[in-house]
Amino acid sequence: MEELSAAIAVFDSGVRLSVPLLFACLAGLWSERSGVVDIGLEGKLLAAAFAAAAAAHATGSAWTGLGAGVLASLGFALVHGFAAIAQRGNQIVSGVAVNMLAAGLTALVGNAWYGQGGRTPALEGAARFEPITLPGAEAARGIPALGPLYADVLSGHTVLVYAAVLATLLTAATLKRTRFGLRIRAVGENPAAVDTAGVSVPALRYAAVLIAGVLCGFGGAYLSLAQAAGFLPQMTAGKGFIALAALIFAKWRAWPALGACFLFGLLDAISIRLQGVSMPGIGLVPVQAIQALPYALTVVLLAGFIGRAIPPRASGLPYVKER
Amino acid sequence: MRSTILGLAAGLFLGGAALAQGQAVKPAIVYDLGGKFDKSFNEGVYTGAEQFKKDAGVEYRDFEIQNDAQREQALRRFARDGYSPIVAVGFSQASAVEKVAKEFPNAKFTIIDMVVDAPNVQSIVFKEHEGSFLVGLLAAKASKTGKVGFVGGMDIPLIRKFACGYVQGVKYANPQGEVLQNMTGTTGAAWTDPVKGGELAKAQIDRGADVIYHAAGGTGIGVLRAAADAGKLGIGVDSNQNMLHPGKVLTSMLKRVDVATVDSFKAAKDGTWKPGVTVLGLKENGVGWALDDNNRSLITPDMKSAADKAAADIVSGAIQVHDYMADQKCP
Numbered sequence: 001m002e003e004l005s006a007a008i009a010v011f012d013s014g015v016r017l018s019v020p021l022l023f024a025c026l027a028g029l030w031s032e033r034s035g036v037v038d039i040g041l042e043g044k045l046l047a048a049a050f051a052a053a054a055a056a057h058a059t060g061s062a063w064t065g066l067g068a069g070v071l072a073s074l075g076f077a078l079v080h081g082f083a084a085i086a087q088r089g090n091q092i093v094s095g096v097a098v099n100m101l102a103a104g105l106t107a108l109v110g111n112a113w114y115g116q117g118g119r120t121p122a123l124e125g126a127a128r129f130e131p132i133t134l135p136g137a138e139a140a141r142g143i144p145a146l147g148p149l150y151a152d153v154l155s156g157h158t159v160l161v162y163a164a165v166l167a168t169l170l171t172a173a174t175l176k177r178t179r180f181g182l183r184i185r186a187v188g189e190n191p192a193a194v195d196t197a198g199v200s201v202p203a204l205r206y207a208a209v210l211i212a213g214v215l216c217g218f219g220g221a222y223l224s225l226a227q228a229a230g231f232l233p234q235m236t237a238g239k240g241f242i243a244l245a246a247l248i249f250a251k252w253r254a255w256p257a258l259g260a261c262f263l264f265g266l267l268d269a270i271s272i273r274l275q276g277v278s279m280p281g282i283g284l285v286p287v288q289a290i291q292a293l294p295y296a297l298t299v300v301l302l303a304g305f306i307g308r309a310i311p312p313r314a315s316g317l318p319y320v321k322e323r
Numbered sequence: 324m325r326s327t328i329l330g331l332a333a334g335l336f337l338g339g340a341a342l343a344q345g346q347a348v349k350p351a352i353v354y355d356l357g358g359k360f361d362k363s364f365n366e367g368v369y370t371g372a373e374q375f376k377k378d379a380g381v382e383y384r385d386f387e388i389q390n391d392a393q394r395e396q397a398l399r400r401f402a403r404d405g406y407s408p409i410v411a412v413g414f415s416q417a418s419a420v421e422k423v424a425k426e427f428p429n430a431k432f433t434i435i436d437m438v439v440d441a442p443n444v445q446s447i448v449f450k451e452h453e454g455s456f457l458v459g460l461l462a463a464k465a466s467k468t469g470k471v472g473f474v475g476g477m478d479i480p481l482i483r484k485f486a487c488g489y490v491q492g493v494k495y496a497n498p499q500g501e502v503l504q505n506m507t508g509t510t511g512a513a514w515t516d517p518v519k520g521g522e523l524a525k526a527q528i529d530r531g532a533d534v535i536y537h538a539a540g541g542t543g544i545g546v547l548r549a550a551a552d553a554g555k556l557g558i559g560v561d562s563n564q565n566m567l568h569p570g571k572v573l574t575s576m577l578k579r580v581d582v583a584t585v586d587s588f589k590a591a592k593d594g595t596w597k598p599g600v601t602v603l604g605l606k607e608n609g610v611g612w613a614l615d616d617n618n619r620s621l622i623t624p625d626m627k628s629a630a631d632k633a634a635a636d637i638v639s640g641a642i643q644v645h646d647y648m649a650d651q652k653c654p
Binding site: 005006009013016017116117118119122223227228229232233234235237269272273288291 | 516518521541548
């Protein structure tokens with residue numbers, strides 16, 4: 001029973017840690033499926049986290065914060081879209097620019113507004129997303145094995161966690177089942193064919209990039225309004241890049257992306273929980289070894305288990321109409 | 324030509340004389356990676372410096388480094404611009420201070436938390452194990468489960484020293500007490516990761532801890548938040564952090580870096596600044612625990628008297644708190 005509750009605690013923590021990854025990963029999925037490589041996920045997360053924390057602090061409402069986060073992220077997405085789609089610029093360079101701009105701008109504006117080294121003041125009460133309890137969670141707790149799983153792992157998260165799952169569902173369904181989704185996929189594989197069919201390539205790509213902006217906005221708001229209570233400079237700590245790795249791992253598909261992000265979150269949670277715990281047969285594992293574990297496993301998994309990951313064929317290539 | 328050289332020499336001489344008298348004190352501070360507003364260690368120095376500015380009316384300059392390479396640059400720039408004393412905050416500045424102090428033998432340096440052996444460096448270290456002992460004792464007395472937690476920042480001997488004193492305090496009050504210990508990381512980023520700090524605290528709470536002490540700079544903000552969110556108690560460190568979550572922070576282990584900063588600046592102003600090692604413990608009021616309106620209801624008279632007695636015993640030598648840094652071991 002002791003082991004079970006420990007395992008449940010790890011899963012619970014893994015869910016919490018994987019949510020920002022999942023939002024960013026889905027954002028990357030939309031963008032890259034339409035043929036626009038997006039390594040600016042990190043920057044958009046950061047900008048959204050800052051805008052969300054600042055707006056939530058100013059208004060005392062987490063929902064306003066979320067809206068501001070989405071708007072900030074959309075702004076950066078438009079910059080990236082303008083450079084990559086309208087100007088046919090190099091998408092990697094534009095993404096790097098977004099990252100650097102966000103890292104510098106958030107710290108600078110934060111310091112100018114609050115004078116706390118780029119930090120926003122700590123958020124309290126309604127300015128944060130509080131965990132919600134799913135119906136019947138307390139009643140279900142009594143059921144062996146499944147009860148605690150439902151009550152602790154599935155229930156008791158903030159609304160944004162469930163929004164992430166919903167976003168995965170919508171992404172998968174839209175891409176697979178709708179006309180719009182088909183066109184997005186087509187424009188990422190063969191934009192010339194889409195153009196020939198009389199559908200606007202830039203419009204589709206802009207739509208995908210903006211959807212990515214909205215998703216990154218949710219991810220960033222989750223970081224500063226749910227996971228932490230306020231913004232800190234560089235608080236994304238490379239999550240945007242881990243999300244890109246997860247995207248490759250998931251071969252640019254939505255449900256596998258959920259799995260990959262959860263795996264990364266889980267590894268992170270395990271590395272936190274294993275610290276200072278004596279392992280049977282091994283004894284106390286050094287902190288450093290535990291912390292290297294997620295990265296080592298990532299390399300092993302990426303190298304050995306996923307097989308060939310083939311990106312959308314036109315991703316990274318600006319579309320030039322032939323004349 | 325000759326007259327210009329003479330003039331220059333005279334100017335230099337005069338400048339040197341003014342410095343020697345210690346009239347024109349131009350203090351400067353280089354903060355550590357946690358940043359000026361970490362509500363903890365660095366902020367203590369900031370509070371002290373602001374205090375000095377108000378009392379003495381002397382402006383100071385400061386610098387928040389963004390990465391390790393900037394330590395040396397910042398120290399050198401301040402030294403070159405004639406700032407003195409220059410307070411370097413944190414153990415990780417030791418090698419930079421050592422190097423720059425050699426290049427600028429006329430500048431005065433004060434390093435906090437580490438000993439640098441140079442003729443123009445004042446080293447201020449604290450007996451954190453004594454203060455940690457007292458909060459450990461309070462934690463054990465406040466705990467209902469008999470399990471308490473510790474979250475450290477970067478895994479270095481200094482933080483192990485906090486942990487070791489804390490464990491000794493817990494065991495002193497409750498020999499059966501158990502201490503869950505975690506370190507956040509092994510790099511400087513471990514001081515600024517409140518999300519991870521919060522996850523570590525949640526992990527300890529899941530394992531039964533109901534009082535959690537942090538020695539993790541900015542990361543600790545997440546630890547205190549997680550403890551408060553879960554209805555458990557946190558213990559702050561370095562600065563008084565009781566007001567971060569009133570009624571949810573049992574106490575704070577105070578490390579009077581503010582006093583150390585003010586003293587260093589003041590001594591430089593009065594011309595009594597001396598290089599060498601200063602060790603501040605309970606006896607010198609360099610460490611202690613915080614009791615204010617935010618946590619008065621959490622500290623029972625019994626806990627207060629036990630902590631006061633232990634403090635008196637440590638000062639008199641009746642209780643010997645083992646220092647981890649002495650032999651890199653914890654009993």
